[in-house]
Amino acid sequence: MTAELPPGLTLAWGVQPVQRRGPKPGLSVEQIVATGIELGDTAGFEAISLQKIAAHHGVTTNAMYRYVRSKDELIVLVHDKAIAAPPELPAGWRPAATAWVHALVDRYAERPWLLDVPIRGAPVTPNMMRWAEVMLQAFAETPLNQHDALGCLMLLDGFARNYATIARQMGANDDVPVQAEQVGAFLVPRLIEHNYPMLVALYTNANYNDGLDDDLEFGLTRTLDGIEVLINR
Template identity: 75%
Template sequence: MTEDRADLPPGLALSWGVLPVQRRGPKPALSIEQIVATGIEFGDRYGFEAVSLQRIAAQLGVTTNAMYRYVRSKEELIVLVHDKAVGLPPELPSGWRAAAIAWVDAQVKLYEDRPWLLDVPIRGAPVTPNLLRWVEVMLAALAETGLSQHDNLGCLMLLDGCARNYAGLARQLGASDRTPVQSEQVGQFLVPRLMEGGYPTLVSLYLNQEYEDDLDDDLEFGLARILDGIDVLIAKSP
């Protein structure tokens, strides 16, 4: 399928399989699929900054200028690579609450496998097939809540933010080579100074071993509170 895509956002038409109108000349040596697959490979190996027209062109044995026969810009390339790398969401369990937990967990796992996706700029609401499928399945699960479409979208944004925030924090902590804040040595150093300096609440947390960096517990706790809040919203809805 081909049609003019000049008035559409970069990558939108190509992501849906709508190719540009073909010009006369030699048959293209590459395909969009090859280019996108190479971009994902670079992202997985070297990170987001490695996903570039120049690098992909060199890998595929063509000039950078030749790449513009397939994609209009780096922005268009990133849109296509992002959507393909995200892939399809999992099948969600029944019940909106269980579905929300599975949806967030799947996003966290995705970012764990491909942390470079967190670096992809967000330029608006999702419009590409795979990203929209993630939205579709979660909105379908939330439909049983009886909330308005507007409220369901708001709930989805909260869940998405929860997954992104957790994944971003886990990524930073995983990349850090600094001594963890909850280490025994840090506690031994800080507790007497906290006592002297007037931090009684933090002293109590340290002494009770509650001031620890257990991200799994943080995710479960934060997500449960979000879901509890949605439950309250459901109960208040007419």
């Protein structure tokens, strides 16, 4: 029956396979997952592999299959452990949603490689489901039905992931900011010549730049405003 379940699901919930006869295992799934997280933290998502974890522990790659069935299973376990459990949320759906998004953005900032983990469907592992659970509990205090509450949850999750992705890419960008004095001096006359009046005004008032500034709060507030309209309706 477990063979029909998605990779990593049983192990993530602490259901261990029946131990085969033979020498006592020298490693544990917990050790393997911890090493995978360490590799992700130090070298990024692409560094997380059965081969590298095996080398770290001085065993063969084939020996790793005594503990996890595949690379996919390893990634599922590493991802769920690395995302960790969400914080306790404040009362009220709106303060709760604000804290939830900030916590998720912070988690991605701490471990940017989490953004590289493929999304393969709805969350099914303990920590990932706990993130969904606490936010759905906050929405349960509103008139939203389950379908709409889940939709709002996905909206907040998508917003947090999108913001974190942009922040990560911009943080790794060594290019000259678009608001640099030289860039502005070059662009403004050309924007005027080719009829970009709105962007000319933004450049002139120094409001067009590469910084995220208050984009997180602005976008989150607008998103919550939209959810509030749905709740009130």
